[in-house]
Every structure is written in C-alpha cells, then in structure tokens.
Amino acid sequence: MTAIDDSAPVETDRELVGIVAVADNGVIGKDGDMPWHIPADLKHFKETTMDHPIIMGRVTYEGILEALGEPLPGRTTVVLTSRDLETPENAVTARSLEEALEAAETAARERHDAADRIFVAGGATVYEQFLSALDRLIVTEVHEEPDGDTYFPDWDRASFDDVSRDDRDGFAFVEYVRRSS
Numbered sequence: 001m002t003a004i005d006d007s008a009p010v011e012t013d014r015e016l017v018g019i020v021a022v023a024d025n026g027v028i029g030k031d032g033d034m035p036w037h038i039p040a041d042l043k044h045f046k047e048t049t050m051d052h053p054i055i056m057g058r059v060t061y062e063g064i065l066e067a068l069g070e071p072l073p074g075r076t077t078v079v080l081t082s083r084d085l086e087t088p089e090n091a092v093t094a095r096s097l098e099e100a101l102e103a104a105e106t107a108a109r110e111r112h113d114a115a116d117r118i119f120v121a122g123g124a125t126v127y128e129q130f131l132s133a134l135d136r137l138i139v140t141e142v143h144e145e146p147d148g149d150t151y152f153p154d155w156d157r158a159s160f161d162d163v164s165r166d167d168r169d170g171f172a173f174v175e176y177v178r179r180s181s
C-alpha cells in the first residue's frame with residue numbers, strides 16, 4: 001500500500017519507483033529538456049520503464065510530445081495537471097497525487113500484465129511531491145555541471161541504501177532502496 005495522504009491511501013502491491021538523471025550540480029533540466037544527450041541513458045530509461053505506468057508532470061509530458069510527437073510508446077503516461085488536456089489512448093490526466101496513483105494502478109491492472117512497478121518520472125515538482133512515498137530510486141548520475149533551470153529536490157539519502165552501481169564513461173546507473181523501518 002502506498003500512502004500519499006493518510007486519509008486516502010491507494011491500495012497497490014506495486015513498487016513506487018522514481019527514475020531520474022541528475023548532473024553532479026543537481027541539474028535535471030533546462031528549457032523544458034535535459035541539458036545532455038546520453039543515448040545509453042535513454043536506452044536504460046526505455047528498458048526499465050517499458051510496459052509500465054509512468055507518472056509525470058505536464059511540463060515533462062509536453063517536452064516528450066515535442067520531441068517524439070506522441071507519449072512514450074509501450075507505456076501508459078499519467079500526466080499530473082490542473083488543465084483539461086486531450087490525451088491519446090496511452091495517456092491519461094490526473095489532478096492530484098492520489099488520482100495519479102489510482103490511474104497508474106488501473107493502467108497496470110488493465111494494460112500492463114507484468115507491471116510490478118509504477119514509475120515517477122519527474123519533473124522537479126513531481127519528484128518533490130512523491131519523494132517521501134518512493135520505495136526505490138533509480139538514478140543516472142551524470143558527471144557534468146551544466147547550466148540548468150530545474151534541479152532534483154533535496155532528498156533524505158539516510159532513508160535509502162544504495163543497492164547497485166554501474167559506472168560508465170561519464171555517468172553511472174545507481175539504485176537506491178528505501179530502508180525498511
């Protein structure tokens with residue numbers, strides 16, 4: 001069970017997993033995009049999230065639409081927004097975290113047979129709101145210090161164990177799991 005708000009916990013056995021690429025100076029975005037191009041990270045993101053629901057903010061969603069012309073294929077995108085957006089078949093909107101989790105849970109049940117995870121894929125406003133509820137955090141550490149306008153929020157590293165690290169040339173895939181209390 002994932003409890004965002006004690007009054008309305010969403011029943012799910014699925015892990016809630018944050019996934020992010022962060023530069024050494026904390027930057028995650030610039031002008032609605034990521035300020036680097038790392039094909040191996042895009043591949044890692046695709047393989048990790050494929051056939052799962054993904055929750056993201058409206059700004060991140062619009063950046064993906066601009067880049068791809070459509071939401072991420074093979075996944076259900078749950079877009080947090082206060083706006084009335086028209087979405088194609090593999091995307092839905094949600095007006096609160098609870099609504100987003102419910103929509104992700106429904107999508108996992110109805111469209112993604114093997115989905116054992118719900119992903120939280122940014123941007124900064126969405127990571128910030130979900131951080132305290134995440135079971136796992138999959139981080140690509142990007143060893144650069146780019147200019148940016150969007151930063152990953154402060155997070156409580158002491159509550160997580162780093163369980164794996166895969167160092168590559170200029171970046172690393174690192175995985176953190178919340179310590180059981």
Ligand SMILES: NC(=O)c1ccc[n+]([C@@H]2O[C@H](COP(=O)([O-])OP(=O)(O)OC[C@H]3O[C@@H](n4cnc5c(N)ncnc54)[C@H](OP(=O)(O)O)[C@@H]3O)[C@@H](O)[C@H]2O)c1
Pocket residue numbers: 019020021022027028029030031032033034056057058059060061063080081082083094095096097121122123124125126127129150
């Ligand atoms: N490096 C990475 O891994 C990574 C990952 C994702 C994004 N990014 C970058 O991050 C930047 C975008 O992040 P951002 O923080 O500016 O924007 P964002 O989080 O993607 O989107 C913000 C919008 O989400 C909606 N929203 C957020 N919380 C909500 C809630 N509780 N209820 C209803 N709506 C809610 C609001 O939309 P409305 O205004 O429509 O109400 C808000 O304006 C981009 O540069 C992107 O490339 C980087």
